[in-house]
Amino acid sequence: MNISIILAAGEGTRMKSSVPKVLHKVCGKPILSYIIDASRNANIDKNYVVVGHGSDEVMEELAEDDVFFRIQPIGEGCPYGTGYAVMQAMDDIEDDCNVVILCGDTPLITDSTIKELLNYHQKNGYDGTVLTAVLDDPSGYGRIIRDEDDNLLEIIEDRDATEEEKAIKEINSGIYCINGKLLKDALGKIDNKNIQGEYYITDVIKILREGGRRIGACIIGDSREIHGVNSRVQLAFCEKIMKDRINQTHMLEGVTIIDPENTYIENGVSIGRDSIIYPGVVISGNSTIGRDCIIGENTRIENCTIEDRVEIYSSTIEESIIGERCTIGPYAHIRPDSRLGRDIRIGNFVEIKNSVLGDGTKAAHLAYIGDADVGKNVNIGCGVIFVNYDGETKARTTVEDNAFIGSNSNLIAPVIVRKRGYVAAGSTITDEVEEGCLSIARARQVNKYGWVDERQRRDGK
Ligand code: UD1
Ligand code: CA
Secondary structure: OEEEEEEEOOOOHHHOOOOOHHHOEEOOEEHHHHHHHHHHHOOOOEEEEEEEOEHHHHHHHHOOOOEEEEEOOOOOOOOOOHHHHHHOOHHHOOOOOEEEEEEOOOOOOOHHHHHHHHHHHHHOOOOEEEEEEEOOOOOOOOEEEEOOOOOEEEEEOHHHOOHHHHOOOEEEEEEEEEEHHHHHHHHOOOOOOOOOOOOOOHHHHHHHHHOOOOEEEEEOOOHHHHOOOOOHHHHHHHHHHHHHHHHHHHHHOOOEEOOHHHOEEOOOOEEOOOOEEOOOOEEEOOOEEOOOOEEOOOOEEEOOEEOOOOEEOOOEEEOOEEOOOOEEOOOOEEOOOOEEOOOOEEEEEEEEEOOEEOOOOEEEEEEEEEOEEEOOOOEEOOOOEEEOEOOOOEOOEEEOOOOEEOOOOEEEOOEEEOOOOEEOOOOEEOOOEOOOOEEOOOOOOOOOOOHHHHHHHHOOO
């Protein structure tokens, strides 16, 4: 059996935040979720997460069936350190299992790297294996000390290292795979007699080696994966790499992204083949984009289902469903709980909220459609307003199939326009428009002949 212990109890002081560090998001997903997912996908049977600072919040946000939380006591006088964190899961470690120790603040770690570490550990029959990386700038990290035969001897923390040791570029990623029984025995022997007064997990490696155990060092292929988030600067670094990864995955799956540098697609979004994404697009949350869509410049899509062959330009769409072949924008705003059928045309400066629109309906310019049930092939003219709010309560409007709402009309809810009902331009509709009937609800025009001449005469012009 393989288990993981993910260390996530640290405070993250350098984030200068009221949010626990591991809950900060990278491409829309909490940092810690990436580590849990990578571990899961690497065929780890059980994941134990050691939480401490902000533990209630972390547990609430990340509660899942196969994740087990262990709480590290935090506060004045409490012991501290990566070794102490691992001890919190001591009772969960079975003798014959492989324990993968992961850091809760390294969102870029991949399942394939964890698999590789496990594989390297098992294939070579090591008792403990350290995942290492070679960095141009190793400062801050524990350095890997090897003997003449290249065997791993020890890990020296940056602050405890001599100048000579500091020059070593191979570092400890903070990720390990250790035999269960040996880990438990060694944890019982570590102490906190060092400069920091902390229990170091790295001492476990030293104890194992001194006990004649075989320790491996597996060098990671892409050292960027072990980058941790300690500050907002590092958060942005991870965001950029994750963004590139996500965009690349979509491109390799057949999506055209015109300018990947300027396209923000969150983790978990799916996009169909031959869709084209223009610069400045942000697609977030639980969104699905179909095939052959065009998502035009500066469009924001949040928690939406966009079906096939939809075209959207410079618009914002939130928590809505957009049917096949609709065209939207530029500058439209589709607000939450809207459901558009197929072949609908929504043009510039149209706002839709909490409304259902049937197939083939059009609102090409400057309209507000709120709290409405609109049928098929309805034409909503320029400047139409669905007046849904009287200052106290909201009411719904129904417009049935094939109706025509003339420009600059107000439909005062609750009101209904029946099938093929025809509202004359400039009407303010307060009563039902019956089937096939023309409703004109505006003052009649009065023409006063010669009025202009008369006024000029009066004024002596
Ligand atoms: C550790 C390693 C160092 C390695 C580096 C890689 C030790 C002694 N040093 O150093 O060799 O190069 O990681 O990033 O292990 N944590 C707890 N409880 C604690 C202390 C820490 O859960 O009491 C968690 C933190 O939240 C963090 C992880 O353990 O996710 C690493 O702790 P951190 O303090 O960042 O370790 P480093 O000093 O960076
Ligand atoms: Ca760290």
